[in-house]
Amino acid sequence: MSVDSGDAPVIESARRKRTRDRLIDAAYEVFAEYGIATATVEQIAERAGFTRGAFYSNFESKEELFFALADRENQVRFDRLEAGLTEYLPENGRISTDQISSIVRDFLGLQPDNRSWCLMQSEFQMLALRDPEVGKTYIAGEERAMTMLGDRLDELVAMVGLRFTMNSRELSTVLGAIYSDGIARVMLAGSTNPGPDTVDAVSDTIARIVQAFTEPV
Amino acid sequence: MSVDSGDAPVIESARRKRTRDRLIDAAYEVFAEYGIATATVEQIAERAGFTRGAFYSNFESKEELFFALADRENQVRFDRLEAGLTEYLPENGRISTDQISSIVRDFLGLQPDNRSWCLMQSEFQMLALRDPEVGKTYIAGEERAMTMLGDRLDELVAMVGLRFTMNSRELSTVLGAIYSDGIARVMLAGSTNPGPDTVDAVSDTIARIVQAFTEPV
Numbered sequence: 001m002s003v004d005s006g007d008a009p010v011i012e013s014a015r016r017k018r019t020r021d022r023l024i025d026a027a028y029e030v031f032a033e034y035g036i037a038t039a040t041v042e043q044i045a046e047r048a049g050f051t052r053g054a055f056y057s058n059f060e061s062k063e064e065l066f067f068a069l070a071d072r073e074n075q076v077r078f079d080r081l082e083a084g085l086t087e088y089l090p091e092n093g094r095i096s097t098d099q100i101s102s103i104v105r106d107f108l109g110l111q112p113d114n115r116s117w118c119l120m121q122s123e124f125q126m127l128a129l130r131d132p133e134v135g136k137t138y139i140a141g142e143e144r145a146m147t148m149l150g151d152r153l154d155e156l157v158a159m160v161g162l163r164f165t166m167n168s169r170e171l172s173t174v175l176g177a178i179y180s181d182g183i184a185r186v187m188l189a190g191s192t193n194p195g196p197d198t199v200d201a202v203s204d205t206i207a208r209i210v211q212a213f214t215e216p217v
Numbered sequence: 218m219s220v221d222s223g224d225a226p227v228i229e230s231a232r233r234k235r236t237r238d239r240l241i242d243a244a245y246e247v248f249a250e251y252g253i254a255t256a257t258v259e260q261i262a263e264r265a266g267f268t269r270g271a272f273y274s275n276f277e278s279k280e281e282l283f284f285a286l287a288d289r290e291n292q293v294r295f296d297r298l299e300a301g302l303t304e305y306l307p308e309n310g311r312i313s314t315d316q317i318s319s320i321v322r323d324f325l326g327l328q329p330d331n332r333s334w335c336l337m338q339s340e341f342q343m344l345a346l347r348d349p350e351v352g353k354t355y356i357a358g359e360e361r362a363m364t365m366l367g368d369r370l371d372e373l374v375a376m377v378g379l380r381f382t383m384n385s386r387e388l389s390t391v392l393g394a395i396y397s398d399g400i401a402r403v404m405l406a407g408s409t410n411p412g413p414d415t416v417d418a419v420s421d422t423i424a425r426i427v428q429a430f431t432e433p434v
Contacts, residue, residue, distance in 0.1 A: 119343070119346060122339060122342070122343060123343060125339070125401060125405070126336070126339060126340060126343070128405055129336060129401070129404055129405060132407050135404070135405040135406070135407060136405070136406065136407060138405055139402060139405040139406050142402075142405075166425060170422060173398070173422075174395055174422060174426070176398070177394045177395050177397070177398035178391055178394050178395075180394070180398075181390070181393075181394035181397075181398075184342060184346070185356060185359075187346055187352070188342070188345055188346060188352040188353070188355055188356040188359075189352070189353070189356050190349050190352060190353060205387060205390075205391060208383060208430075209391070209426070209429075212426075212429040212430065213425075213429065
């Protein structure tokens with residue numbers, strides 16, 4: 001192994017990132033097929049085309065890999081939110097609280113199909129409930145995501161001359177609970193048109209809650 | 218078997234109810250210990266002191282037994298709500314929306330420890346998501362419970378001179394989602410004081426939502 005070149009750490013780190021990404025991709029597939037509880041490290045490594053050893057030089061456990069997957073999935077949803085910002089918000093303009101309803105609908109429509117991710121999260125949450133250490137890491141990650149979302153929503157409404165009358169992290173948690181519950185109901189009802197059906201099922205309720213806790217600055 | 222007596226059907230039906238109740242009690246214990254997915258009909262029958270045959274002459278399947286358990290658990294929570302009605306609402310009086318916060322807290326404090334029931338419901342929901350027939354029965358039961366709760370909440374606020382500005386079934390679904398999410402968070406955080414901790418975690422949020430969608434008649 002050569003360590004003379006100044007580029008080596010960069011190359012090493014890029015390669016490491018690619019390996020981790022492939023393992024995360026593989027885990028998503030394997031978790032969806034077999035369930036997180038029954039999926040094994042061997043199955044994930046094999047699906048990614050690596051050895052068990054390569055898995056363990058990147059992740060300590062299946063749980064740690066799940067947390068990396070969760071970070072990535074949260075980022076995807078965050079990026080879609082940012083996309084909505086340039087696409088649907090008037091630049092340097094103001095909106096009235098009456099316009100919240102259609103904007104919420106537009107923003108939710110930009111989100112990816114969240115069904116399999118929500119199912120995976122529910123399953124992981126059940127596992128986390130049985131293991132206090134995993135539970136604490138899980139809840140800390142959730143709280144971090146809700147704080148990030150809340151901060152961003154604060155900035156977002158400020159851009160259009162509004163502010164929340166409920167703490168934005170609390171509001172994010174409420175909206176997250178309503179959204180997950182809505183997805184579960186759409187799936188349980190056997191919907192075959194999940195994207196639009198989810199938006200239909202939750203967007204009015206979410207819009208009404210946002211509206212109730214938003215006022216002009 | 219004697220069928221001459223006019224009391225026979227009554228006795229038969231009382232005995233049948235006792236058998237069903239014992240099977241439901243046993244199922245709650247076995248589900249909590251082993252998880253619904255792995256619990257077997259044999260385990261449940263044995264715990265109740267019956268044969269497998271006795272199980273099947275009362276319930277078609279583990280799923281049907283779960284639905285009977287859900288009906289009973291929902292009824293317990295409903296009865297506690299009714300108890301709050303006589304205990305915490307002023308008779309023939311009116312309350313202001315400002316008083317909603319402390320009344321919500323009082324009502325939530327009357328609810329039983331919902332942790333193991335919430336966990337069981339989440340697990341069953343995951344099973345229901347994998348079986349469309351079970352899923353449809355599950356969601357129909359949920360919708361029925363939310364409609365019942367909504368109707369009762371409508372009557373309850375009318376008694377004190379208030380009304381909701383959101384459809385009461387939609388409001389019930391929102392509150393249910395926030396409540397379940399709050400219980401999961403309290404459990405994940407490793408709370409050892411679940412009853413009061415759950416009330417602390419959710420009652421402010423629930424009160425604010427109720428307040429936002431309630432107005433004087």
